[in-house]
Amino acid sequence: xxxxxxxxxxxxxxxxxxxxxxxxxxxxxxxxxxxxxxxxxxxxxxxxxxxxxxxxxxxxxxxxxxxxxxxxxxxxxxxxxx
Numbered sequence: 001x002x003x004x005x006x007x008x009x010x011x012x013x014x015x016x017x018x019x020x021x022x023x024x025x026x027x028x029x030x031x032x033x034x035x036x037x038x039x040x041x042x043x044x045x046x047x048x049x050x051x052x053x054x055x056x057x058x059x060x061x062x063x064x065x066x067x068x069x070x071x072x073x074x075x076x077x078x079x080x081x082x
Contacts, residue, residue, distance in 0.1 A: 004050065004072045008065065011045050025066035029059060036061070052076050 001009070012018040018032045029039060039061065041053040051073060057063070058071035 002009055002073065003071070004076065005069045006071070007046065007049050011042060011049070015040070015045060025064065025069075027065050028061065029063050029065070029068070030061035032065075040048065042075055051074065051081050052079055060077070 009020065009023050012032065013020050014022055016032070016034060016038060018034075022032055030044075034042065039059045043059045044058070047054045052072065052075040055071065055075070058068050063071075
């Protein structure tokens with residue numbers, strides 16, 4: 001598991017109490033019962049932990065876990081964050 005994927009999984013399970021078994025690559029953030037306020041908070045927490053800006057569309061309700069991880073990985077690569 002990549003560092004970004006680990007961070008996403010940890011935040012979802014610890015902060016939002018999502019069942020770890022529900023966090024599959026194809027699961028949408030909406031299917032994990034995250035409302036718009038939770039999505040905004042998720043973006044802020046991930047931004048703080050990973051040191052990159054989290055674009056609004058990366059945490060849209062229809063975004064999948066794998067799309068979120070890919071967007072975060074791309075932003076980290078673009079900014080040269082390891």
